Amino acid sequence: MFSCEILRIGHRPERDKRVTTHVALTARAFGARRIYISNPDSRVIKSVQEVIDKFGGDFEILPTDNPKEIVKKSGSKVIHLTMFGLPFDDKCEEIKNLGEDILLIVGAEKVPPWVFELADYNIAVGNQPHSEIAALAIAMNNLHPISYNLDFSGRLSVIPSATHRNMMDLAKD
Amino acid sequence: MFSCEILRIGHRPERDKRVTTHVALTARAFGARRIYISNPDSRVIKSVQEVIDKFGGDFEILPTDNPKEIVKKSGSKVIHLTMFGLPFDDKCEEIKNLGEDILLIVGAEKVPPWVFELADYNIAVGNQPHSEIAALAIAMNNLHPISYNLDFSGRLSVIPSATHRNMMDLAKD
Numbered sequence: 053m054f055s056c057e058i059l060r061i062g063h064r065p066e067r068d069k070r071v072t073t074h075v076a077l078t079a080r081a082f083g084a085r086r087i088y089i090s091n092p093d094s095r096v097i098k099s100v101q102e103v104i105d106k107f108g109g110d111f112e113i114l115p116t117d118n119p120k121e122i123v124k125k126s127g128s129k130v131i132h133l134t135m136f137g138l139p140f141d142d143k144c145e146e147i148k149n150l151g152e153d154i155l156l157i158v159g160a161e162k163v164p165p166w167v168f169e170l171a172d173y174n175i176a177v178g179n180q181p182h183s184e185i186a187a188l189a190i191a192m193n194n195l196h197p198i199s200y201n202l203d204f205s206g207r208l209s210v211i212p213s214a215t216h217r218n219m220m221d222l223a224k225d
Numbered sequence: 226m227f228s229c230e231i232l233r234i235g236h237r238p239e240r241d242k243r244v245t246t247h248v249a250l251t252a253r254a255f256g257a258r259r260i261y262i263s264n265p266d267s268r269v270i271k272s273v274q275e276v277i278d279k280f281g282g283d284f285e286i287l288p289t290d291n292p293k294e295i296v297k298k299s300g301s302k303v304i305h306l307t308m309f310g311l312p313f314d315d316k317c318e319e320i321k322n323l324g325e326d327i328l329l330i331v332g333a334e335k336v337p338p339w340v341f342e343l344a345d346y347n348i349a350v351g352n353q354p355h356s357e358i359a360a361l362a363i364a365m366n367n368l369h370p371i372s373y374n375l376d377f378s379g380r381l382s383v384i385p386s387a388t389h390r391n392m393m394d395l396a397k398d
Contacts, residue, residue, distance in 0.1 A: 067243065070240065070243060071243050071244060071247065074244065074358060077353075078358075078359040081354070081359070107353055135383055136383055137386065138385050168390070173387075174389075176385060178255075178375075181276055181280060182250040182253070183248075185251075185359050185362075186251040186255070186359065189360075190362055193363060200351030202353075210309055210349070213347070214310070214311050214346075215341060216347075
């Protein structure tokens with residue numbers, strides 16, 4: 053079974069609060085088991101933890117003040133998502149065929165040079181500027197066979213509907 | 226040729242500034258031709274316009290104070306991306322086979338009921354809470370055959386690299 057961790061670097065407090073929250077929730081929904089966030093606002097941790105508590109799963113969100121050490125001590129293949137990298141489509145099969153666990157690095161605006169140097173792969177989901185959230189979703193969706201259709205068996209769950217908002221709450225029903 | 230427009234609703238000034246910017250940049254990079262944003266901060270428009278000016282393409286970003294009218298007057302199939310909708314994977318082929326232009330609606334946290342009512346499809350990229358940016362990327366990547374590998378022929382372009390940041394600037398080189 054594919055195991056994937058995410059490292060979010062370059063988070064700027066306040067400014068990146070919501071984007072980093074989206075990165076973490078995407079990581080969870082698409083099947084990562086853990087995200088490390090360098091110097092996060094406490095509100096980011098709190099709001100992601102609330103989603104985990106309500107919607108289930110054993111996804112972990114962990115702050116770090118030493119992202120470089122996370123990379124160096126990781127036994128996984130290190131894949132840095134960057135618009136400057138080689139085309140993801142050219143490398144996706146190669147990465148899958150490694151059969152190894154993956155540490156995906158997701159940067160904010162500027163990424164320090166050590167990230168490029170320590171990564172096993174510097175990979176681009178397109179070479180246009182867009183969003184690390186979009187890149188993460190595409191990468192995980194292609195690397196992970198189940199991806200966004202995972203079942204989390206949480207207290208809250210959505211009842212899919214063609215027409216309206218509908219949720220089941222095990223604490224109430 | 227597939228033609229896709231995006232409508233971003235529920236944008237909350239200041240709070241959603243960066244997320245909405247990511248929505249717009251993802252729309253552009255994945256091949257949409259236009260995004261409408263309800264009541265955007267002027268900074269969102271400005272920063273997306275700067276990317277268009279530098280990196281090319283004829284993507285348009287337009288503010289609107291009447292998103293409902295945009296939907297009503299659109300001749301396209303209206304697809305609302307929502308975690309409460311039917312599974313995207315079950316509807317993707319059906320939507321592609323329509324061969325029609327598409328208006329994708331991307332909401333922020335709470336979406337008014339009229340969006341569900343006016344949409345031809347309410348579709349979920351997974352029923353977990355994650356990110357409208359991730360949902361947009363997955364939807365466009367599946368609906369659009371070229372998606373994030375589009376060529377924009379802009380002044381600035383990335384030279385893909387396995388090891389470092391490298392850009393070509395036609396104004397300098």
